[in-house]
Amino acid sequence: xxxxxxxxxxxxxKPLRSRAATGAATMFTEYRTFFATAVRNPRMxxxxxxxxxxxxxxxxxxxxxxxxxxxxxxxxxxxSLSNGIRERLPAGARHIGIELGADLAEHLREHKPWxxxxxxxxxxxxxxxxxxxxxxxxAVISSIPWSLLPDEEQDHILKQTTxxxxxxxxxxxxxxxxxxxTAGGRRFRVRLxxxxxxxxxxxxxxxxxxxxxxxxxxxx
Ligand SMILES: C[S@@+](CC[C@H](N)C(=O)[O-])C[C@H]1O[C@@H](n2cnc3c(N)ncnc32)[C@H](O)[C@@H]1O
Numbered sequence: 633x634x635x636x637x638x639x640x641x642x643x644x645x646k647p648l649r650s651r652a653a654t655g656a657a658t659m660f661t662e663y664r665t666f667f668a669t670a671v672r673n674p675r676m677x678x679x680x681x682x683x684x685x686x687x688x689x690x691x692x693x694x695x696x697x698x699x700x701x702x703x704x705x706x707x708x709x710x711x712s713l714s715n716g717i718r719e720r721l722p723a724g725a726r727h728i729g730i731e732l733g734a735d736l737a738e739h740l741r742e743h744k745p746w747x748x749x750x751x752x753x754x755x756x757x758x759x760x761x762x763x764x765x766x767x768x769x770x771a772v773i774s775s776i777p778w779s780l781l782p783d784e785e786q787d788h789i790l791k792q793t794t795x796x797x798x799x800x801x802x803x804x805x806x807x808x809x810x811x812x813x814t815a816g817g818r819r820f821r822v823r824l825x826x827x828x829x830x831x832x833x834x835x836x837x838x839x840x841x842x843x844x845x846x847x848x849x850x851x852x
Pocket of ligand 1: 676678679681682683706708709710711712713730731732733736752753755775776
């Protein structure tokens with residue numbers, strides 16, 4: 633099996649032009665897969681393009697670098713946040729991606745073979761973890777379209793998430809800046825404040841549209 637480190641060594645050994653061509657081809661495949669799913673199912677995806685490297689770098693900061701953590705990504709899409717998460721994870725960690733889109737889950741299995749990809753719904757988080765022998769997790773990184781979710785679904789997925797979090801674990805959520813001003817976006821912000829003792833926000837402007845990050849800890 634090729635490890636992530638082997639892959640990185642192989643990539644580094646290639647001439648610069650060949651590496652640039654591989655990177656461009658991968659990015660093109662990601663955009664095409666993402667865009668095709670977004671066109672078919674705009675409410676499920678909630679975006680036209682994957683998030684930028686700047687967003688991924690911010691998100692990855694909550695990933696523990698020691699021990700044997702379990703990190704869950706809700707809605708990894710084509711995996712634009714996943715490499716940054718993977719790079720910080722220590723050996724023995726588990727990186728689980730729960731993706732609702734069948735084509736996107738297939739794409740992840742092919743292109744991110746190190747991730748445990750589940751084709752499933754974030755709303756079934758606890759049972760999906762239970763089936764894999766996991767009780768609590770150390771971080772949940774979510775980029776599902778929270779502000780487009782109906783009230784009960786927002787509530788249900790958030791409850792599943794808080795029950796899955798270990799003490800001191802982090803929960804992060806991404807929303808687009810304009811979406812944050814909608815009724816669903818405002819509802820989500822209030823719900824986070826009612827659910828967590830600590831809610832921090834950060835904006836990444838180097839994304840179109842800009843992204844508002846929520847970083848939450850210590851559910852009540
Ligand atoms: C805005 S995209 C984000 C994709 C990627 N993480 C990124 O940052 O570019 C939202 C993703 O969440 C997935 N999704 C939406 N609802 C979901 C749910 N209930 N459970 C799991 N995935 C879901 C969509 O299929 C889509 O891939």
